[in-house]
Amino acid sequence: MQTEQLKQLVIDSLEELKGNDIVTLNVASSTSVTDFMMIASGTSSRHVASLAENVIVKVKEQGVKPLGIEGQGSEWVLVDLGDIVVHVMQPNTREHYDLERLWSDLPEDAEQEKAEEALS
Template structure:
């Protein structure tokens, strides 16, 4: 499955369990590790876990086995590595603290 279709599958899985503030960042030109990072917010640690489990389950059903995951259990941040797509599901507090959108955004050129 190509990266764009995998991203769509992930977004559908996130939306299926009511993840909030879903953002896709194209990082293909900034890293060789992955093509897309998808960030989503869960309302609690339990919701973060349920959303991440749904992403892993839906990707497996589509024939894409996760290469790994971090943050399982009672965590405020779960990462799922699907190769061409890396998924971050976080509580709003963790997302605000780590601010991955800012870290991976395009650099601004001074004018």
């Protein structure tokens, strides 16, 4: 399955169970671990678990096996699909860790470090 198709499948899976604030971050230039991080919020631990489980079920139906699943039954579940890592969190956890800001700040930091190295 192509990455774009997988991204859309994840979005559809999250939207199907009313996942909130779904965001896709292109992190390919910042890390070799994955190309995209997708973040969504659930309203409770149960909702977070249901959202993540729906993603897992839908991708498996399409022949994609998750490489790893972390945090089942908690306020943050991570589903590693290789080119895409899906984070499903409760709003307070999402706000606390602020992955959107963390990953959006990295390219600028890396560019600044490169510029500083060039000057020294």
